[in-house]
Amino acid sequence: MRKFEIVQAYKDYDVLAPRRATKHSAGYDLASVEDIVIKPGEIKMIPTGLKALIPDNEVLFIYPRSSLGLKKGLMMSNGVGVVDADYYNNENNEGHIMVPLYNFSKENASVEKGERVAQGVFVGFQKTIDDDPEHKQRLGGFGSSDKKVEKIKL
């Protein structure tokens, strides 16, 4: 089952349900839940107020909307976001989907509450035949697993 839900921290906010713009659009538009100003050269995490229930064999890719760079001088600092199924309800931030935006322009860029900045696409993925022998539990996001991943020889 796939589902977007509001995270507790933003339950009293007007969080819009992500929508696909047209019948055949792949991406669910994701909006900011706060007014945010990003200075030139700065990166800010844009809160969406959302978490996503994702089937085990799927991932939610977060892509920028094409107007972001053209009209606002903003880009996703990570290029593409990878939201793992086990990010949902993690103990650090409940699986809050954030969009890291970098202002590459020479002027302040503002993102308004309710403004759609990115789009999420659900995609199925495959695993290798042996897969990884051991898995750690995800505690959060954005580098949370950096120190815990064991390197395995082939």
Ligand SMILES: O=c1ccn([C@H]2C[C@H](O)[C@@H](COP(=O)(O)OP(=O)(O)OP(=O)(O)O)O2)c(=O)[nH]1
């Ligand atoms: O644009 C993004 C990218 C990631 N995430 C969340 C969901 C994802 O499951 C988690 C970890 O992302 P990723 O695995 O790409 O980051 P990492 O730098 O490898 O961190 P970690 O060590 O936590 O896996 O952060 C977002 O909310 N937005």
